[in-house]
Amino acid sequence: MRLILLGPPGAGKGTQAANIVTKYNLPHISTGDIFRANIKQGTELGTRAKAYMDKGELVPDSLVVELVEDRLSKDDTQVGFMLDGFPRTIYQAEALDAVLGNMGTSIDHVINIVVDPTVLVERAVGRRICKNCGATYHVSFNPPAEEGVCDKCSGELYQRSDDNEETVSNRISVYTNETAPLVEYYEKSGKIRTIDGLQDIDKVFSDIEKVLK
Ligand code: AP5
Ligand code: MG
Ligand code: ZN
Numbered sequence: 137m138r139l140i141l142l143g144p145p146g147a148g149k150g151t152q153a154a155n156i157v158t159k160y161n162l163p164h165i166s167t168g169d170i171f172r173a174n175i176k177q178g179t180e181l182g183t184r185a186k187a188y189m190d191k192g193e194l195v196p197d198s199l200v201v202e203l204v205e206d207r208l209s210k211d212d213t214q215v216g217f218m219l220d221g222f223p224r225t226i227y228q229a230e231a232l233d234a235v236l237g238n239m240g241t242s243i244d245h246v247i248n249i250v251v252d253p254t255v256l257v258e259r260a261v262g263r264r265i266c267k268n269c270g271a272t273y274h275v276s277f278n279p280p281a282e283e284g285v286c287d288k289c290s291g292e293l294y295q296r297s298d299d300n301e302e303t304v305s306n307r308i309s310v311y312t313n314e315t316a317p318l319v320e321y322y323e324k325s326g327k328i329r330t331i332d333g334l335q336d337i338d339k340v341f342s343d344i345e346k347v348l349k
């Protein structure tokens with residue numbers, strides 16, 4: 137199964153991706169996570185990406201497309217994959233279609249998580265992530281049993297540096313201008329499925345499961 141998760145910052149892509157990859161056993165390919173790992177390791181790609189991410193701007197297409205192309209050439213994607221946060225521009229979507237076309241495959245479903253823009257800032261600003269295992273929490277909507285500590289592995293929770301009000305607001309505008317046009321792009325191929333992301337996390341996932349059945 138080859139899937140794309142689409143939705144604005146804070147829609148719940150990462151949260152649902154974690155559920156999807158566990159149930160369907162797919163590699164989770166998050167371009168945001170790949171950039172953050174590169175920043176942590178101090179690579180050149182990380183340094184270049186950080187300048188854009190800190191402002192809530194998109195990393196240039198040329199840097200992103202090559203990265204994803206390389207990732208999709210790995211053997212583990214033969215069973216399928218879950219793309220989270222890619223594509224984000226029409227250029228990226230066309231590049232992905234071309235790459236998959238060359239591999240003789242195509243996307244099966246685009247899951248579009250729709251959330252009222254008014255809740256997005258609160259969701260992102262309250263997000264906390266485990267340093268050790270990457271599990272995602274929210275201080276009010278999905279709190280861990282003990283503040284600042286991961287339920288799954290007891291790791292320490294941290295806040296992403298781009299999860300402040302100003303940067304999140306810019307990420308939302310960038311989404312509206314550059315990524316939202318992908319909805320129409322994928323409507324043309326009839327592969328897009330709209331999911332109400334304002335529901336509880338479990339209910340959002342059960343709606344996704346219905347699409348993937
Ligand atoms: P990226 O890491 O992809 O961030 P994003 O798209 O801004 O999305 P988020 O990760 O913020 O939100 P999410 O939808 O995953 O929400 P989550 O599940 O965590 O990208 C970061 C940056 O990298 C970009 O700004 C850009 O610079 C760069 N980049 C990445 N990919 C790129 C690309 N392809 N091209 C160019 N640049 C790229 O949930 C959020 C919070 O809400 C959590 O606290 C969660 O617990 C809570 N929550 C989730 N679901 C619910 C629910 N149903 N009810 C209540 N709370 C919920
Ligand atoms: Mg995410
Ligand atoms: Zn953890």
